[in-house]
Amino acid sequence: MEYKIITDGSCDLPPELCKEKGIVVVPFYVSFDSENYQKEIVEMPIRTFYEQMVSDPTTFPKSSMPSVQDYVDVFMPVVQENKAVICLCITTKFSGSYQSAMGARQIVLESFPQAQITVMDTTINTVLQGLFVLEAIKLYEANIPYEEVIKELDSIKKTGRIFFTVGNIDYLKHGGRIGKLAGLAGSMLGIKPLITLKEGEIFPSGVSRGRKKSLEKVYDLLWQYLEQIHASPEEYSICVGYGYDMEEAEEFRKKAVAFLNAKGFAIEDDELKSYQIGATISVHTGPYPLGFGVVRKASIQ
DSSP states (O other): OOOOEEEEEGGOOHHHHHHHHHHHHEEEEESSSOOOOEEEETBOOOHHHHHHHHHTTTOOOEOOOOOHHHHHHHHHHHHTTOOEEEEEOOTTOOOOOHHHEEEEEEEEHHHHHHHEEEEEEOOOOHHHHHHHHHHHHHHHHTTTTTTHHHHHHHHGGGGGEEEEEESOOOHHHHSSSSSSHHHHHHHHHHEEEEEEEEEEEEEOOOOEEEEHHHHHHHHHHHHHHHHTTOOTTTTTEEEEEEOOOOOHHHHHHHHHHHHHTTTOOOOGGGGGGGEEEHHHHHHHHOOEEEEEEEEEEEOOO
């Protein structure tokens, strides 16, 4: 059965790449005044969003999930073309995007009861979700059948990890992602948190003083995981996720290539891609998140 890969704006894949691969993205909304919400990228370019964050660090933006109708508007044309849907949503621990997609599924099925619509809680987000979506596209391009794609994606999602740090923890504190006392201590002492996302939730993975030290520890967190799972470059996909500072991100990426090769994880420079973290996640991380996404590659028989 012919099918279409759909995801939400948390995936943080470049629009030109999504267009090239035929990926349909249902955007989130973002607001700086809690009243006027704009679709990220579509109405609020990510660069504009970051520039506003940096110029006004006392204002904390908010994001809002896609509506049920947003998903209906995307699902319906696909179903009307007699195609199936695989919709890959941000972890339900972070957003209700999955619930919106499920609501849309029910509405579409009322008109097209034979439609095949699978909505998946990927248990991941941001650039890691992007890697996951690209694995789905690889399966699609290899002509893997619909049901087998769903099974394979469900298998690999649990291997996904994000290891990252942020410029400060004010945004995490404001968004309710960590306790207020931890946020206050971090702001006063200049502590940089190290954070891991796994199985849909974020977990503290240590602290560091200063940006340079925190980035070095992010490398270590990545390597500890790769060692733990006995990963090889043939089996696992890695990318860099960054925020406002593109130059810092490129330096981080190049050092990561050298770091991994020195550890025996042979990777070419052009294999380690960088993707800019979008507004959906950066409202929680602030303008300076930097780290890695890693997930097992899909098996194509």
